[in-house]
Amino acid sequence: MKNLKKLIASMMIFVLIIGTFVGCSGGNSKEVNNDSGSEDQVNVVENVDPSLKVPVIDLWLQSQTKDPIRYEAGLMIADNWRKLGFEVNAETREWATMSAEGMKAHDHDVFMVKWGGKPERIDPYHWLYSMHHSDEAVEGGYNITGYLNPEYDKLAKTFATSLDSAERQAAAKEMQVLLAQDVPQPPMFKLKLKNAYNNEKFTNVTPGVGLGVYSFWNFMNITPITDDKILNLGQTNDINLLNPLATKTGQDLYMLKNIYDPLVRLDVKGDVVNWLATEVNDIDDTTIEVTIRDDVYFHDGEQLTVEDVKFTFDFAKEIKSPTYNAYVRNIESIDIVGDQTVKFNLSEPYAPFLTNTLSQVLILPEHIWASVYEEKGAEGVLTWENDEPVGSGPFKFDYWRPNEEFALKANKDHFQVAHIDGIVRTPYTQSFGIVQGLIAGEIEMTSYNMMPLDLEEVAKASHVEIVELPDAGSYIIHYNMRHKPFDDVWARRALTMAIPRQAILDIVFDGGALKTFTLVTEDNIFWTNPDVEKLDFDLEKAKAELVEAGYQWDVDGAIYYPENFEPTPIME
């Protein structure tokens, strides 16, 4: 009996010892990278007031599941920030958590996100107005960083409301200059998107900006070489919902854009071209007249009329469609002013009305949706599955077997007929399957972005051709100007200059991306400003600017504020 007690007692002690040992060593390893490389430092103070210590930075990284890049790049950034003396606590969060607490509630210190370069963002309203105007700096708003700059706001107002595109362009360029020097939420990288297709079966592949080979124009232009005129697509996920008023995923929308027609479309470069509309006239700042074609029919044979156009916009507003809300909320009313003409009356001037509203809202058949509304009410319309969508587009819905296939067939009666006979979209359960499927010939095209190891794999198959297209979106690091030390422009600039861009490109992206210094990426020629300040990796300069701003370091290399410090939120 006594032996037993001894055994237990010794086991307990044993456990405690392990606990402390393992616990301690756990703590040690975190410090491994904290070599501050600060031997030849200026502004080193021996007895610095501890209350002046720059607070710890909480860097949120997205957990590895979705995108290993953000996680790995984040670790490298944290290491370099530590070299400047900042204390960085890098922790990972699930996407759902990070977006709720950061993107929505703006409770973060700093996190990284990849913003998609969708075609409707070619007009940089989203990047320049939504993400930086002070109106959006509220919970749920897009000004995640909390950038407040009256001078910028003024430019943004002009940019958002002027109908003179030269004036808008000038404002946009000026805004980019301000952003590049204030670095509230600097962009870091844009991907070189690599899509693949089978060049023995199809030719004339026309990738479009933002969507790559999933661009509407590619489906219209791609031309079969053989008798097999059905284009087989491979994707990692399935379609979720075919209701244009309620869907929230891009994948659903790309397919819906083939089934339904908008009034105008954005071409492969993102410029507006007429589609259902034959003419779009700005009568004044808030009145736009649109004339539509008279030869368009829905897939069930009914003609598409101005009533359908008016109905669609009114309906989206009436049932409060979350998908279309941002596009239609500026519309005060719509009048039918002729057999083929409608007039949009806006509540306030909205410059990207064509690029955003008219190109994104898909015209729905009134005769179908009105009766669904009658039967199910507004909430019912939003949860309606619309499993057999009837549109007017160049492709008709054929069938959908969830998790197996989603098929469209060409609409030969459309005013513009595609060269292919149909599209079959297959959800693979993993990206590796897509790559294998492409090599084996199960599928002929994918918009999955090929990773370096995939490229090695497809290089063996001569019939697989890679289409490269720079992404119009970018990886952005969102500082929070409401929190220390990001409320000080000098700290933000130094931290930005401590992002090891080239090393991350080489190590993490393995060559699959490019550096970018403005949110309006360099390929967006009309809107981009290539002459902005480029704060690339330069630890020396970062440190020099901090020294100039009065920051000081203790003997261990930790960074402190100057005495009587007042942050400078933006450059004078």
Added chain:
Amino acid sequence: MRMTKYILKRLSIVALTLFILLTIVFFMFRVIPGDPVSMFIDSGLDKESQELMMKMYGLDKPLWDQYVIYIKGVLHGDFGNSFTYSKPVLDVIGERFLNTLVLTTTSLLIAFSVGITAGSYLAWHRNTKIDLFGTVMALIIRCAPVFWTGMILLTVFAFKLDWLPLGGMTTVGSNFTSFWDKIFSLDFLKHLILPAITSALYSMATPTLLMRTSMLEVIKEDYIELAYAKGLSDRNVRIRHAMRTALLPVVTIFAVQAGLAIGGSVLVETVFRWPGMGREIVLAVASRDYPMAQGAFLFIGFTTISFNLLADVLYAYLDPRVSL
């Protein structure tokens, strides 16, 4: 009569457990930071649209109201609509559950048939090198993480040898007229082999070791000696007499193992991308699809409880010594 009373008593506990489960799960999912809407902010849901979408999902109401609505719905068999699939949760779960069921049933059948044979074989050859080797192997395989064995089998048989598919449930582009048409097709079988074997390997140790122990007990009994004395062959005695008696405890453990296998299916389903319940729970939690996650969790809980109950009843029925 006592049996009926016992079962009724147990059923009331089951109902209570399910209700508690439902409540815990409902509130727990809502405690997880994040919501199903803010995940889409980056794809273009601005401030107002976020609110509209919360309203669309019924998440703008106070928590208590949401709970009452949910409980009422469940009592009427309505588990709500999945946010991700925009379909009634029951429809999605029904399909996923069948998939999980097919996988676990197959693997358990493999595990128990191999396990019982191996166990009795080992017992028959007790205290030999074969016995030692077999027992140790069974233990080792039991301790190997199931996702790891799965990854290795996948590498060897699907990638290196290219005999079997890399995952999923059917070949892309295949067309089946019905569920039964699908699961009896060769293509489906090919997809089933690796995941079924992986999870069978994991659950094989229990029936093997149990069968061995049980068989050892039986062999000592007098009537086996008697059977030998009657001049029956070794094989005959083993199968006819010993195995049959020794099977009882193994059969009772089947229900327990089934419950465990369904709860643990998430790992195998993840490795092989099998569209089952376990994988669905992980996806639903990650995308904060509350109704889907709640429904799936409740369903798995329900199956676990039912199998536990079945195991207890079976045990009580087969072994009269157990007091009810």
Added chain:
Amino acid sequence: MKNVFKVFSKNKIGLIGLIIFVSFVLIAIFANFLAPYDPMEIQFLAEGGVARLQPPSLDHLLGTTYMGRDVLSQMIIGSRVAVLVGVISAVCVAFIGTNIGLIAGYFGGITERILMGIVDVMYGLPFLPFALILVSVLGPGVQNVILAIVLITWRNSSRVIRSQALSLKNRTFIEAAKLSGASDWRILYKHIAPNVIPISLIYVSTSMASAIMTESSISFLGLGDPMQVSWGRILFTCYSSQAMFKAPWWILPPGFAITLLVLSGYMMGRGFEEVANPKLKER
């Protein structure tokens, strides 16, 4: 009962288990000295470029990962999480489970009903899915994984301990203690508890095994603590990179290590079982 150590040393299975376990503990304690590299440090080739997916060599005995990290160092550092999670959860589980079992068994009545009712409900929870959700709620982090495991697995031992306590409580030596005026708690912990300890020890070892398995499963599903290198996480990284099929040196070691450590738990359990139930020895 007298010579626990002796029994243990005579019991081959238990002894082997103990040896394996102790070796892992030693590796965990001295991990920082043993690991040739920092497990998260990206290694470069002499001719420049990241040392991606290098097969085993003298520089990297177990090769490197896709991000150029040394697999051996990750394995060694990863043992810390496994040992820590295993030992701490096992001790907590056995402690809670034993106490609840003892109290329920000894006091009976309403206390027993409530406690065993909770156990019944707990048994209805599907283990792994519930653990996943708990970790999602609590957030990633080793301590949360441990908490989740403990919250669910204490149920396992309490039932058995309760029935032990039930049968012990009517023995004569307990009656004698009662007659001599000892308080309930004193009887419970002075007289009954020591008799159930061998059984608790079985649960300590098997809970350790299942805790290690659970931790690696959670990490494999991507819900573990990403800042801590653990074996499950190594497998997760390998699985989610496209390199899984091409790098056996990356995928094999963590699995073997988990298997061995889990096995050692069950083997020690078997050893304790023979202490608790000497009849087993005859087999």
